[in-house]
Amino acid sequence: MKRRTVLAGLALEANRPVSLPGLAGMVWSDPPSSAVANLRSHAAALRQAVGDRLLARPQAYELRLGPGELDVTDFQRLAEAGRSRLGERDPAGAIDALTAAMNQWRGTAGDGLSRGTLLDNHWATLEEQRLQASEDLVDAQLAIGAHSEVLPQLRRLLSAHPLRERSWGHLIVALYRRGDVPAALVAYRDARAALRDQLGIEPGEELQRLHRAVLDRSPELSQETPSATVTVRRDVQRWDRHAVPRELPPALGAFVGRTREHAEVMAALSGRASAATVVSGAAGSGKTALAVRAAHDIAAHFPDGQVYVDLHYQPSFSGDEVLARVLRALGVDGAAIPERACERAGRVRSIMAERRILIVADGVAHAAQVRGLVPAGPGSALIVVTQRHLRSLDGVHRVDLGPMPLEDGRALLVALGCAERLAAAPVAAGELLRLCGGSPLALRIVASRLAARPAVALAALVAELRDPRRRLDLLADDDLSMRQRIDLGFAAARADDELVGHVFALLGGEPETVLPPECTAARLGVPPERVWQALERLLDAHLVYLDVSGGYRLPPLVRDYAAELAEMPALHPLPTWRVEPTADPMAAGGRRAVPC
Secondary structure (H helix, E strand, C coil): CHHHHHHHHHHHCCCCCEEHHHHHHHHCCCCCCCHHHHHHHHHHHHHHHHHHHEEEECCEEEECCCCCCCHHHHHHHHHHHHHHHHHCCCHHHHHHHHHHHHCCCCCCCCCCCCCCCCCHHHHHHHHHHHHHHHHHHHHHHHHCCCHHHHHHHHHHHHHHCCCCHHHHHHHHHHHHHCCCHHHHHHHHHHHHHHHHHHHCCCCCHHHHHHHHHHHCCCHHHHCCCCCCCCCCCCCCCCECCCCCCECCCCCCCCCCCCHHHHHHHHHHHHCCCCEEEEEEECCCCCHHHHHHHHHHHHHHHCCCCEEEEECCCCCCCCHHHHHHHHHHHCCECHHHCCCCHHHHHHHHHHHHHHCCCEEEEEEECCHHHCHHHCCCCCCCEEEEEECCCCCCCCCCEEEEECCCCHHHHHHHHHHHHHHHHHHHCHHHHHHHHHHCCCCHHHHHHHHHHHHHCCCCCHHHHHHHHCCHHHHHHHCEECCEEHHHHHHHHHHHHCCCCHHHHHHHHHHHHCCCCCCCHHHHHHHHCCCHHHHHHHHHHHHHCCCCEECCCCCEECCHHHHHHHHHHHCCHHHCCCCCEEEEECCCCCCHHHEEEEEC
């Protein structure tokens, strides 16, 4: 079983190196100390079967596969082709493609392989893709009038998955078009009972509307139209049904760690309730990489399109501008986009309720930019990537990224081709990981620098990085820059409160000192409440953190950025005060501020 699981894990990541820690997580729920040795043994045995397609990489393995050699990719390609033909009103072509897609299956996903591992998410995703393809196939069959032929497969599917409203709708339509109206009504009753008994909810609006159409014997329900979904609809969208956006940027090839956070995002997007997730974290913590990887992994759940909007942490982008951008991506003609923001939000919600759409909003500076994109019900989903927590957004799942653990950082550098350099200088490697402050972006930049300077010893680069005045200069490569990422978040945090900038610069001038808010207030000549608000804003933006004593501290690389600001005259606060002890009982904390 373990050997087959190793092969499956490598096949799912075909033509990409899989690090040994990552592969171990696919095989064992709790990898033993002998995991690496066991993996090497399994790889040696597998090489007898697959030959030189299994390549040994530095601290990794890679399985090379060509087109048509992996049933998973063939299934996904054929299923996507079938959905495209449905959108083109070609049900016969869709049936051919989707039947070929379903023929790739010979059991359940991951059958006979290790369970309780990182691969479980892959198996769940594939199983959902199979069910969606099966339902797409029924759509196409209903569109050509094969009402009786689909009944057995629908009953088998619903017997195993009684909570799939789309399949219940197919069963009701098939029975109605056969002329068996009583059976169609009984099917709705059975669907309602299953949903109420197992989930405690009523059927969704689409299934309820279908029930009303059966009761009214609606003429629309009898029409056999080759549409992508067989339901009763009203044309309220003026939406080009052929516009299926596929806007996700490429996922990073080397994605290491963040296993728990990835599972949280996937679970939130796969839930039956409204699916909206806020991924937050410090600059360079890998928020976008996690969101885009999860979006690609679950894209098949959203066959009606994936929209990607990057706001670049610019507070000037308004929520109604974002709504207009999304509507254009979904095929709404510019002239049909409403002028009023509330009407734009209503149009987006209507489309998201009718279809299964995934929206990724990156670089969000404040909640108002994305409030109108939060789905009102199940079906579509939203991922928000932000440096802030956006606590005013209701009904969202929150995933907060902390610093990357040292072992994951080491695995990332290995995946990026630095295994030999790390092994040759283990002490310098440990210091390098600490200097990068748990930032995946900083580690990627370091890996790029090492690749560009193969003759330079790792210890030499570490010596350069030790100088805090040069560190951010070194952590920049091409369009990747830690300073730029921190600057974007800082600019957004201080956009409507200049005091935030002064407090941040003051912290940068004394990075090793924990200054109480009242002390900072005295030095800036403002009330302590205002300083506390500024510090909380910095905390919300992941620009400071609370230490064990409750004091506000600067994270390592942010500290370097703040120190640079502290040396800029434009940010020096004009009032200068000192705080000294006092016996005055009215003085906060037993201290008082006096001018220097």
